[in-house]
Amino acid sequence: MLHCAVNPGGPCNETTGIVASRACPGSSCQSAFHTHAIEWDRSAVYSKGGGGGSSGSRDAFGAIQAESYDAASAVLTETCSEGGQDVGNLANGDWLQFNNVDFGTGGALDFVTRAASGATGAVSGLVEVRIDSRSNAPIGSFAIAGTGGWQSWQSVAANVSAVSGTHTVFLTFTSGQAADFVNINLVPVPPLKPLGGPPGGPPGGPP
């Protein structure tokens, strides 16, 4: 019988506990501590929520929910004050992967991300946009420091170099400090538009 976490309820269904009971050899079960073995499959990668991914292609000119990532480092998803969820616990070395993002016929773009940061003091960091591989050079980036809170959202723009066609998009997070420095809600925020183009202008529209 396994007991854990909180009482009552919780993942171990307290006070009942989970897993079948068995006789305790040599002593009364409630008279002493017992040794248990737990098998933990470390070949699988788990994340807390999110990671639902998407089937088919994503429109780079529509809103991509940050929490819809296809793969990620150790991050969490949480309730977002703007509705839905956001991705938090983003610190140096973290990353989010979005598969099959269709940039259409291309052109340089204002890539606007909805971000918040409760970072304080000297904590800040860089959010970089990379295409096809996390080890490729970034095509654009923006720096962010505290916005006044982890749910104080701002639209932050990065100018990204010309991209066309369908790509895997990575957001990578770098900072000189170990602390979490940013939460992400939407990436990008529509309208993703040609550099210098009219707000809401169509992709490839006149500058």
Ligand SMILES: [Ca+2]
């Ligand atoms: Ca979201």
